[in-house]
Amino acid sequence: xxxxxxxxxxxxxxxxxxxxxxxxxxxxxxxxxxxxxxxxxxxxxxxxxxxxxxxxxxxxxxxxxxxxxxxxxxxxxxxxxxxxxxxxxxxxxxxxxxxxxxxxxxxxxxxxxxxxxxxxxxxxxxxxxxxxxxxxxxxxxxxxxxxxxxxxxxxxxxxxxxxxxxxxxxxxxxxxxxxxxxxxxxxxxxxxxxxxxxxxxxxxxxxxxxxxxxxxxxxxxxxxxxxxxxxxxxxxxxxxxxxxxxxxxxxxxxxxxxxxxxxxxxxxxxxxxxxxxxxxxxxxxxxx
Ligand code: ATP
Numbered sequence: 001x002x003x004x005x006x007x008x009x010x011x012x013x014x015x016x017x018x019x020x021x022x023x024x025x026x027x028x029x030x031x032x033x034x035x036x037x038x039x040x041x042x043x044x045x046x047x048x049x050x051x052x053x054x055x056x057x058x059x060x061x062x063x064x065x066x067x068x069x070x071x072x073x074x075x076x077x078x079x080x081x082x083x084x085x086x087x088x089x090x091x092x093x094x095x096x097x098x099x100x101x102x103x104x105x106x107x108x109x110x111x112x113x114x115x116x117x118x119x120x121x122x123x124x125x126x127x128x129x130x131x132x133x134x135x136x137x138x139x140x141x142x143x144x145x146x147x148x149x150x151x152x153x154x155x156x157x158x159x160x161x162x163x164x165x166x167x168x169x170x171x172x173x174x175x176x177x178x179x180x181x182x183x184x185x186x187x188x189x190x191x192x193x194x195x196x197x198x199x200x201x202x203x204x205x206x207x208x209x210x211x212x213x214x215x216x217x218x219x220x221x222x223x224x225x226x227x228x229x230x231x232x233x234x235x236x237x238x239x240x241x242x243x244x245x246x247x248x249x250x251x252x253x254x255x256x257x258x259x260x261x262x263x264x265x266x267x268x269x270x271x272x273x274x275x276x277x278x279x280x281x282x283x284x285x286x287x288x
Contacts, residue, residue: 003116007039007108008143008282009099010136011166011246011253014192015215017184025135025151026181029194031158031201032136033145034282035166039093039101041068041108043116046084051076057091060102067102070133071109078129081117094275096174098247100136107140127155136247143288145281147198158198160283162206165256167235167265170275171227173250180220180248189216206257210242213255221249228252231273238268 010032018027046052051072053062060066064073068087075081087109093101110126113119121129123141130137135152147156192214200208222228228245231252235243239261240254256262262278269276282288 001045001116003043003112005041005043005108005112007041007093007101007104007140008034008288009037009093009101009104010034010139011099011168012215012244013161013209013213014194014197015217015247016191016194017186017189017216019186021151027150028148028152030148030152031145031194031197032139032148033161034143034288035168035279036282037093037099037168037277037279039105039108040090041105041112042088042090043109043112044086044088045116046086048084049082050084052086053089054086055089055091057089057095059095060089060091067106067133068109071106071130072113074129074132075110075113075117075119079117079119079121081119083117085113085116094170094251096176097170097251098175098245098249099168099251100140100247103134103136104140106130106133106137110137110141127153142285143282144285145201145283147194157285159201159204161201161209161281162204163283164206164241164281165259165262166279166281167240167254167256167262167269168251168277168279169231169235169269169273170251171225171231172274173225173227175221175225175249177248180217183220183224184217186216189219190214191216206241210255213242213244215245217248218245221245225250231269234268234272235265238265240265
């Protein structure tokens with residue numbers, strides 16, 4: 001038996017860091033939405049009790065360090081499963097890019113082995129389990145558009161943004177989320193207005209969404225990697241409606257309403273940035 005799962009990337013329309021908690025995690029408020037750049041996860045039932053991970057990407061480990069492996073192990077342990085799985089990951093999402101590629105792979109494995117091993121857990125149960133793997137995994141279990149609170153594991157579904165183009169550009173650097181948080185000065189950093197972003201989504205106002213994009217981590221990553229600002233400037237000059245760094249970076253995205261401008265923005269980045277993608281937002285959970 002084989003199960004296929006799509007593992008889409010996410011972007012942060014807004015990301016606010018409120019404070020550092022006593023348990024060491026940061027309290028966040030993130031408005032996230034999935035886009036149609038996705039890894040493909042193929043799960044095959046093994047006739048013996050083992051988890052195998054395979055991927056052709058040289059950027060991800062093929063052992064128990066892979067978040068996909070950890071997801072399958074968690075499901076085995078939690079539901080006391082004695083079956084095995086071979087996980088093949090076709091890696092299309094850039095790694096360590098702020099696009100939650102690893103978290104989305106883990107979420108896809110939670111959903112996939114739930115079917116493969118006929119466990120019958122609800123998405124809510126999978127999202128709760130996923131929080132043990134990483135802060136973005138709960139959101140990725142559902143996909144669509146949501147507000148994530150707490151350390152990212154409290155998910156409140158939001159209306160899908162009005163359809164638009166998204167241009168993603170990743171410079172040739174990886175960013176460690178941990179380092180960015182360590183260097184963040186919460187008091188001095190800029191903070192987006194999460195409630196206004198939610199209101200803009202509820203109003204379905206593309207202009208207001210564009211006006212409210214903001215990311216508390218952007219200043220830190222930009223100081224470490226000035227390329228991020230250069231990409232933002234190029235996108236703005238080429239006519240983007242909004243530009244922002246996603247997650248802890250370094251990927252920058254542009255929101256673009258007009259078909260005619262998308263190719264111009266893509267071309268302005270191609271040659272400057274090794275990885276540039278034109279994608280659509282997936283919008284709601286049903287499309288993810
Ligand atoms: P986020 O936006 O959630 O902070 P990210 O996009 O910045 O995530 P990932 O691509 O998820 O980062 O990778 C972060 C680290 O996780 C990398 O160092 C990578 O080696 C490791 N990793 C483990 N499993 C995977 C996987 N299946 N895909 C990608 N990275 C993985």
